[in-house]
Amino acid sequence: MTVRRPADGAAVATYRPVDERGVREAVAVAAEAAPAWAALHPRARGELMTELARLMERDAPVLARLDSEDGGKPITDCITGDVPGAIESIRWFAEAADKVSGSVAPTDDSALGITTRHPMGAVAALVPWNYPLAMAAWKIGPALASGNCLLLKPAEATPRSVQHLAALAAEAGLPTGVLTVLPGHGAVTGRALAEDPLVRAISFTGAQATGRQILAGAGASNFKRVSLEMGGKSPQILMRDALSFGEELFEEMAVAAFLNSGQNCTAGSRIYVDASIFDEVVGRLVAVAEKLVLGDPAEARTQMGPLINHAALERAESAVSDAVTQGAELLTGGSAVQVLPGGHYLPATVVSNVPRDCALSREETFAPVVTVSPFRDEDEAIALANDTEYGLAASVWSRDIDSALRVARRVEAGVVSINCYGEGDITTPFGGWKQSGFGGAEKSLAGFDQWTLPKVTWLRTRSGGV
Numbered sequence: 115m116t117v118r119r120p121a122d123g124a125a126v127a128t129y130r131p132v133d134e135r136g137v138r139e140a141v142a143v144a145a146e147a148a149p150a151w152a153a154l155h156p157r158a159r160g161e162l163m164t165e166l167a168r169l170m171e172r173d174a175p176v177l178a179r180l181d182s183e184d185g186g187k188p189i190t191d192c193i194t195g196d197v198p199g200a201i202e203s204i205r206w207f208a209e210a211a212d213k214v215s216g217s218v219a220p221t222d223d224s225a226l227g228i229t230t231r232h233p234m235g236a237v238a239a240l241v242p243w244n245y246p247l248a249m250a251a252w253k254i255g256p257a258l259a260s261g262n263c264l265l266l267k268p269a270e271a272t273p274r275s276v277q278h279l280a281a282l283a284a285e286a287g288l289p290t291g292v293l294t295v296l297p298g299h300g301a302v303t304g305r306a307l308a309e310d311p312l313v314r315a316i317s318f319t320g321a322q323a324t325g326r327q328i329l330a331g332a333g334a335s336n337f338k339r340v341s342l343e344m345g346g347k348s349p350q351i352l353m354r355d356a357l358s359f360g361e362e363l364f365e366e367m368a369v370a371a372f373l374n375s376g377q378n379c380t381a382g383s384r385i386y387v388d389a390s391i392f393d394e395v396v397g398r399l400v401a402v403a404e405k406l407v408l409g410d411p412a413e414a415r416t417q418m419g420p421l422i423n424h425a426a427l428e429r430a431e432s433a434v435s436d437a438v439t440q441g442a443e444l445l446t447g448g449s450a451v452q453v454l455p456g457g458h459y460l461p462a463t464v465v466s467n468v469p470r471d472c473a474l475s476r477e478e479t480f481a482p483v484v485t486v487s488p489f490r491d492e493d494e495a496i497a498l499a500n501d502t503e504y505g506l507a508a509s510v511w512s513r514d515i516d517s518a519l520r521v522a523r524r525v526e527a528g529v530v531s532i533n534c535y536g537e538g539d540i541t542t543p544f545g546g547w548k549q550s551g552f553g554g555a556e557k558s559l560a561g562f563d564q565w566t567l568p569k570v571t572w573l574r575t576r577s578g579g580v
Contacts, residue, residue: 115128115129115130115131115270115298115299115505116298117129117271117272117274117298118271119183119184119186119424119455119549120185120186120199120411120420120421120422120455120458121183121186121410121411121419121420121422121453121457122454122455122456123455123456123457124456124551125472126183126184126274127274129273129277131243131270131297131299131302131499132296132297132298132302132303133298133302133303133306135351136296136298136303137296137303137306137307137310137464138306138500140265140285140294140296141236141265141307141310141312141313142312143163143234143290143291143294143572144236144263144264144265144291144292144294144312145236145312146291147263147289147290147291147292147293148235148236148261148262149150149235149292150289151233151261151262151263151289152220152232152235152256152261153235153260154258154261154577155209155212156211156212156214156261156548157212159209159211159258159261160208160209160211160259161202161206161208161261161341161513162208162286162287162288163205163207163208163211163255163258163286164203164205164208164231164257165286165287165487166208166282166286166288166399167204167205167208167284169282169285169286170197170200170201170204170279170282170285171201171539172332173278173282173382174193174197174201174233175249176197176273176278177192177197177200177278178193178196178197178396178477179192179281181196181197181200181246181247181272181275182272182280182395182411182412183274183360183411183412183417183561183563184243184271184272184273184274184275184415184423184459185243185246185271185310185422186375186411186419186420186421187244187374187411187419188411188413188416188417188418189411189413189414189416190371191374191391192412192417193466193474194551195414196245196247196248197247199248199251200247200248200250200251200541202250203248203251203252203254203255203540203557204251204254204255204471206255206540206541207254207255207256207258207259207561208255208401209262209296209563210256210259210559210567211259211260213402213406213559214231214259214260214438214559215231215564216228216230216231216419217229218379219387220501223575224226224323224574225551225573225574225575226292226315226572226573226575227570227571227572227573228570228571228572228573229282229568229569229570229571230568230569231260231562231566231567231569232261232565232568232569233260233262233265233566233567233568234262234314234315234339234565234566234567235262235312235318235462236262236263236265236268236309236312236313236314236315237257237262237263237264237265237313237314237315237397237565238264238265238267238307238308238313238315238317239253239254239257239264239265239266239267239316239318239319240267240300240304240307240318240319240320240324240328241253241266241267241268241269241276241319242269242270242272242288242318242319242320242376242379242427242538243269243271243272243377243422244379244422246268246269246273246275246277246441246468246541247274247276248281249319250253250266250279251279252270252415252544252556252557252561253266253317253556254279255292255561256561256562256565257317257517257565258292258293258423259289259562260562260565260566261293262315262565263292263293264292264293264294265294265296265307265313265452266280266293266294266296267295267296267298267300267303267304267307268297268299269415269482270297270299270300270302271422271423272297272341272347273295273297276295276297277295277297277444279295279444280293280295282461288462290342295514295528298323302451304324304328305327306330307333307517308327308331308332308335308338308480309334309335309516309518310333310335311335311336313336313338313342314336314338314339314554315338315339315341315564315565316328316332316338316339316341317340317341317342317554317564318340318342318343318344319343319344319345319379320340320344320345320346321345321512322345322549323485325344325552326356328340328342329552330514337352337542339564340552340553341552341553341554341564342551342552342553343379343506343544343550344355344380344546344547344549344550344551344552345455345478345480345506346379346381346478346502346504346505346506346507346546346550347383347384347417347476347477347478347502347504348370348380348382348383348384348430348506348507348508348509348527349367349382349383349384349385349498349499349502349509349525349558350367350370350382350384350385350386350508350509350511350535351386351425351495351499351508351509351510351511351521351525352385352386352387352388352391352395352511353388353492353495353510353511353512353517353518353521354391354512355513355514356387356391356392356395356511356512357391357394357395357531358513359511361511362536363511364398364399365402365403366400366476366509366534366535367382367385367535368399368402368406368462368470369535370382370509371383371385371462372417372418372462372482373483373511374402374419374480375418375419375420375460375481375482375511376423376479376480376483376484376513376533377422377426377480377481379478379506379507379517379550380485380506380507380529381480382484382501382507382508382509382535383478383483383485383487384484384487384498384502385399385486385487386487386488386489386495386498386499386537386567387483387486387487387488387489388488388489388495389490391490392486392488395486396445396464396466396486399484399486400445400446402463403446403447403461403463404446404461404462404463404537406418406461406462408453408459408461408462409453410454417496418461418462418482419459420453420454420457420458420459420514421458421459421460422458423458423483426458426480426481427450427458427459427481428479429478429479429480429481430460430463430479430482430483431448431450431460432484433474433477433479434447434448434463434465434474434483435448436472436473436474437465437472437473437474437475437485438465439471440468440469440472440475440567441467442465442466442467442468442469442472442474443463443465443466444463444464444465444483445464446461446462446463446464447460447461447462447464447483447484448460448463449556458499460481460482460483460484461482463481463482463484464484464485464486465483465485465486466486467483468485468487468500470501474577476502476503492520492521495519495521496524496525499526500524500525500526500550503548503549504545504546504548504549505527505528505547505548505549505550506527506528506529506531506546506547506551507527507529507530507531507537508522508525508527508530508531508551509530509531509532509534509535509544510525510530510531510532510533510567511523512532512533512534513533516531517530518533519532526544526547526548527546527550527557528543528544528545528547528550528551529544532574538557539558541557541558541560542557542558543555543556543557543560544556544557544558
C-alpha cells in the first residue's frame with residue numbers, strides 16, 4: 115500500500131498490509147503475552163508506559179511530521195496539539211494504572227461482597243486518519259494500563275506515526291505482544307480483528323458504516339465487547355447576547371468549524387443564531403472564514419490544509435452544490451482551489467438558508483463547511499440542534515449562565531461546551547449519544563470501563579452461619 119501526501123499527492127511511503135493470517139498470528143502472540151502483562155504490578159506497567167511517554171516527547175518532531183505529511187494537517191497543529199495530547203494521554207494513564215480500584219458492597223455482617231475489575235486479555239482498536247496518533251493514545255493508555263495486550267490498526271492513509279509509536283514502545287521495554295500495530299485494509303485487517311475469537315474487546319473510531327460491520331463481526335464470532343465512536347453533526351448555538359463576546363466568539367466558532375479543515379468528529383458544522391443578531395453574525399463569520407490561510411501543511415503560517423483525498427473533496431463540493439440547488443445560499447467558498455498541484459483543497463465554506471431535510475444539514479460532511487440558520491426562541495434552538503441522528507458534541511454561547519446551562523441540559527450530546535469550543539481534557543470522559551456513540555467512553559477513569567471486566571467475590575462470614 116502507498117501513503118500519499120494530501121497536500122500534493124506525492125508518495126511518501128509504502129507498506130505491506132497485514133492479511134488475515136498475519137492477524138491470527140499477531141492475536142495469538144498477544145493472547146499468550148496477556149497473562150504475564152496482567153500479572154505485573156500496576157505500578158510496573160505504569161513505569162514502562164511513562165518511559166514510552168518520555169520517548170514520545172524525545173521524538174515529538176518526528177511524530178508531528180509524520181502526522182502532518184500523512185493526514186495533511188498543518189504542522190503547527192500537530193506540534194502544539196496532537197502530539198502533546200497523545201503524550202499526555204499515555205502519561206496520565208500510566209499514572210492511573212494503580213487507580214483501577216474495586217468496591218465493597220454495603221452488606222450486613224453476614225457477608226462480604228467485593229467487586230474487582232480485571233483485564234480482558236487480547237483486545238483490539240481501530241483508529242481513524244484524522245487524528246491517528248492522538249486517537250491511538252486514547253486507546254493505548256487505558257488498555258495497557260489496565261493489563262491488556264492491544265492490537266492496533268491505524269487507518270490505511272495514516273499509518274506511520276502509529277508505526278513509529280510501536281517502535282518506541284519496544285524501545286521503552288514493553289514486552290513482545292503487549293502493543294502490536296497492524297497496518298492494512300479495513301475490509302481485511304479490521305474485519306479479521308473484529309471476527310477473531312481470541313480478541314475479547316474492540317474499540318473503533320470512524321464512520322457509521324464501518325461501526326455496523328464491526329458490530330456484525332463481533333456478533334458473528336465471540337460477542338466481544340464493542341465500543342464505537344462514529345462521528346457527529348455538532349451544533350453551535352448563539353443566544354441573543356452572544357455578540358457581547360466580541361472577536362473571541364468568532365475565533366472560537368472558526369476553530370470549531372474549520373479545525374483540521376473540518377475533518378473533526380466534533381466539528382461545529384451547524385450554527386444556529388438568534389434571529390435578532392443573525393445578519394451581523396453571518397457577515398462577521400464570513401469575514402473570518404475568508405481570512406483563514408489555506409496552504410502547505412508543512413508551513414507554520416498555514417491554518418488549513420487539504421482534505422484527506424480527492425474523493426473527500428468531491429463529496430464536499432457535491433454536498434454544497436446539492437444544497438444550493440435546493441435553495442441554499444452559498445456565502446463563501448464551496449469550490450476547490452489549487453494551492454499545490456495534486457492537492458485536495460477546499461476553502462472555508464459558509465452556507466445559509468439550507469433546508470432541514472437537505473443532506474448538508476443532516477449528514478456529516480467532514481470538510482470545512484458550515485451551515486448557518488436563525489432561530490426565534492430557545493425551544494426552536496433546541497429542536498433544531500437535536501434534529502439529527504448524531505449526538506457527539508455541541509456548544510452554547512450566552513452570558514446568561516442560567517440560560518446556557520438550561521440549553522446545555524436539553525441538548526442531546528455527550529459533550530457540551532459553554533462559551534468556548536472544547537471537549538474537556540484528559541480527566542473528562544468523551545463519548546457520544548444516539549448514533550454517535552456506543553459501548554463506552556474514552557479518556558478519564560471512565561476510559562478503563564471498556565477494557566476491564568467486573569468480578570464479584572461473595573464471602574459468607576461465620577456470623578452468617580458458615
